[in-house]
Amino acid sequence: MSPAIHTYSYDKLGLNAVYAPFDVGLDQLESIVEGFKHWGVVGYNVGIPNKFEVAQYLDELSPVAELSGAVNCVKVENGRSVGYNTDGPGFVSNLKRLGFDPSRKRVTLLGFDEMGLAVTMALALESVESLDVFVRNAFIEESAVDCIQRLRLQEGICINLHDFADYEELCDCIASSDLLVNSLRPGSSVLDELIADAPAIFSDGLMVADAVHTREISELVEQAKQMGLKTASGIESLIAQAALCEKIWFGVEMPIDSVLNRFGGVLGSNK
Amino acid sequence: MSPAIHTYSYDKLGLNAVYAPFDVGLDQLESIVEGFKHWGVVGYNVGIPNKFEVAQYLDELSPVAELSGAVNCVKVENGRSVGYNTDGPGFVSNLKRLGFDPSRKRVTLLGFDEMGLAVTMALALESVESLDVFVRNAFIEESAVDCIQRLRLQEGICINLHDFADYEELCDCIASSDLLVNSLRPGSSVLDELIADAPAIFSDGLMVADAVHTREISELVEQAKQMGLKTASGIESLIAQAALCEKIWFGVEMPIDSVLNRFGGVLGSNK
Numbered sequence A, B: 001m002s003p004a005i006h007t008y009s010y011d012k013l014g015l016n017a018v019y020a021p022f023d024v025g026l027d028q029l030e031s032i033v034e035g036f037k038h039w040g041v042v043g044y045n046v047g048i049p050n051k052f053e054v055a056q057y058l059d060e061l062s063p064v065a066e067l068s069g070a071v072n073c074v075k076v077e078n079g080r081s082v083g084y085n086t087d088g089p090g091f092v093s094n095l096k097r098l099g100f101d102p103s104r105k106r107v108t109l110l111g112f113d114e115m116g117l118a119v120t121m122a123l124a125l126e127s128v129e130s131l132d133v134f135v136r137n138a139f140i141e142e143s144a145v146d147c148i149q150r151l152r153l154q155e156g157i158c159i160n161l162h163d164f165a166d167y168e169e170l171c172d173c174i175a176s177s178d179l180l181v182n183s184l185r186p187g188s189s190v191l192d193e194l195i196a197d198a199p200a201i202f203s204d205g206l207m208v209a210d211a212v213h214t215r216e217i218s219e220l221v222e223q224a225k226q227m228g229l230k231t232a233s234g235i236e237s238l239i240a241q242a243a244l245c246e247k248i249w250f251g252v253e254m255p256i257d258s259v260l261n262r263f264g265g266v267l268g269s270n271k
Helices: A002-013 A026-036 A063-068 A087-097 A114-125 A142-155 A167-175 A189-201 A219-226 A234-250 A256-263 B002-013 B026-036 B063-068 B087-097 B114-125 B142-155 B167-175 B189-201 B219-226 B234-250 B256-263
Strands: A043-045 A073-077 A080-084 A106-110 A130-135 A158-163 A179-182 A207-210 A230-232 B043-045 B073-077 B080-084 B106-110 B130-135 B158-163 B179-182 B207-210 B230-232
Touching: A002 A234, A002 A256, A026 A073, A026 B026, A043 A234, A063 A080, A063 A087, A063 A114, A063 A142, A073 A234, A080 A234, A087 A114, A087 A207, A087 A234, A106 A114, A106 A167, A114 A130, A114 A142, A130 A167, A142 A158, A158 A167, A167 A189, A179 A219, A189 A219, A207 A219, A207 A234, A219 A230, A234 A256, B002 B234, B002 B256, B026 B073, B043 B234, B063 B080, B063 B087, B063 B114, B063 B142, B073 B234, B080 B234, B087 B114, B087 B207, B087 B234, B106 B114, B106 B167, B114 B130, B114 B142, B130 B167, B142 B158, B158 B167, B167 B189, B179 B219, B189 B219, B207 B219, B207 B234, B219 B230, B234 B256
Parallel strands: A106 A130, A106 A179, A130 A158, A179 A207, A207 A230, B106 B130, B106 B179, B130 B158, B179 B207, B207 B230
Antiparallel strands: A043 A073, A073 A080, B043 B073, B073 B080
16 A cells, blocks of 8 residues: 555655555565665665565664664665664554553553564553563564563563463453554454453453554454444554655655545454 | 656556656666566666667567667566667657658758667658768767668668768758758757758758757757748657557557647747
């Protein structure tokens, strides 16, 4: 959706710019990064799997990009490539727009893929009180463990890793949380269980947010909506990170309300 | 102007496509040609000086591109790059739109840069009766001489090279021509002489056409306009070649009238 979002925004802003998709394989990544430094390109986004590999070809990294090793946004300046990560900051920016300030809040996170890690880092930098991360079979990549360790040391945040198998602990964590972040793809059995038990577990003040950038909202967030809780969708988070990219590339303020109005309409849960 | 022309046309056609400029140095030409074969790019134009060098990196050339050695339009098909030259054919296509059929006509051409060569080839393929080409100091690149020689042999066209210094011969050629093509940049002293003498030399049936793709019309064409002769501008020729590119890339018919209406307005002579 990014080409549509940015093109619409550039049009609204009167910016003489286009955003176009290129299907770049890992074997061509180095040469396109080198080329983009010289061809008059202002900046670009990098998708999966290139976002995990592109850092080695860049000249400079933002602290968050450095910490996570994932770069989804690059700015070209004076023939140098500077890498950023706007996924986590976009997620947080959207929470704040919706009136939720993560500072000193308790957070439970479901899943710890690349987006889960990005959200964890962004929340840590916002000084949340605690982060309880649930993963399947306690499996987590070594690089992510390193990253969590550094966050613990640098930011002094209490980050705990748990296994989904410990369902009772999951329920306890959610019951005492201010924010539940869903970074799981649909079809996970633990989600079905949680949805059924939500009325018993979710407190009135809980906010439930999708981290994954899909147009559809998850059944978990839909359930929370139906219970009258505050929710955030993945598409809102995608739009918020797009706004951060436009700020980085052009120094402009994306007309977020207008873009949300055009593209932010969620499509119902992804059953 | 090409990004503006194509973007306007794609919008009119409802094509989901963008046309964006990249500033590609000769040293990056090979890598971008290789990249464009894989990144989902439909096709692209190539400007000076890359248009003279790009052929060696392509997988196939159209006959005109092969003959001239200049490629201004590339189509990517199934991971292969096919080179075309639409400059000359666009010039001819515009003449035909204006009601001038070059077949069996006598043509005088001023200047023999890359555009002059492209126009010469396209006119030769339309079976003109004769082509009298005037150049400065009889200087002409060896590759162009080769090309003319091949045209003479293949198409049986009478192509003569002259020196601008032979002004009397220039006047004689123009007086007996159906078409005068100006491929000179402004500021040439021979143009000033010709403009002054135009009322005495230009016959009533003469058509005068700019070959160079500038937005401004030449003083020579402006003079011809004032004399009530048929004329063709460089911007019209640019738009006609853009239409050929869109046909090659997408198989669509550019809405030429609409594009001419938006961009074809000439800006007066480039004094």
